[in-house]
Amino acid sequence: MTNSYMKNNASKKNRIFSSMIYIAFYLLFIIMVQALPLFGATTIALANSGPSIYFPEDSWDFGEITPDELPTHIFTFENSGDEILIIKWVKVSCESCIDPLISTKELNP
Known part of the structure; x- marks a missing residue:
């Protein structure tokens, strides 16, 4: 060998x-x-405890928008967890064209 x-x-x-x-x-x-x-x-x-955010819809198609339009859409969400949900920041996919407004920063279960 x-x-x-x-x-x-x-x-x-x-x-x-x-x-x-x-x-x-x-x-x-x-x-x-x-x-x-x-x-x-x-x-x-x-492992399953704590706050949990739930969106019934997580996207919205605005279709074709002209420059003079100001389309709006309201996304609803809920806290499906068992502790207070605290929203610290919101990230959007188009920062120059979307201005997210949050009605509350803390949401009870």
């Missing part, structure tokens, strides 16, 4: 061993995630 053949064979074995380790860790992770409910519902409940 040549030296390069032995190196290639060892390299293949290392790759196979590494792949098996990755698969074992992946399977262990999946098993742990599926077993979380067995350790109590509080872990899962904490």
Whole structure:
């Protein structure tokens, strides 16, 4: 056997061993995630607590607008969480053409 053949064979074995380790860790992770409910519902409940913003509609097509028009649209939203929702800033996709106005910065559940 040549030296390069032995190196290639060892390299293949290392790759196979590494792949098996990755698969074992992946399977262990999946098993742990599926077993979380067995350790109590509080872990899962904490992940779903807090404020949560909900928009019945998240976009609006104004169609074709002429330069002299000032179209308006009101987006309604609600706090579907279980804590006060505090709005710190609003990001729009077109900063030079949209001026968002917020009626309230804090919204109860």
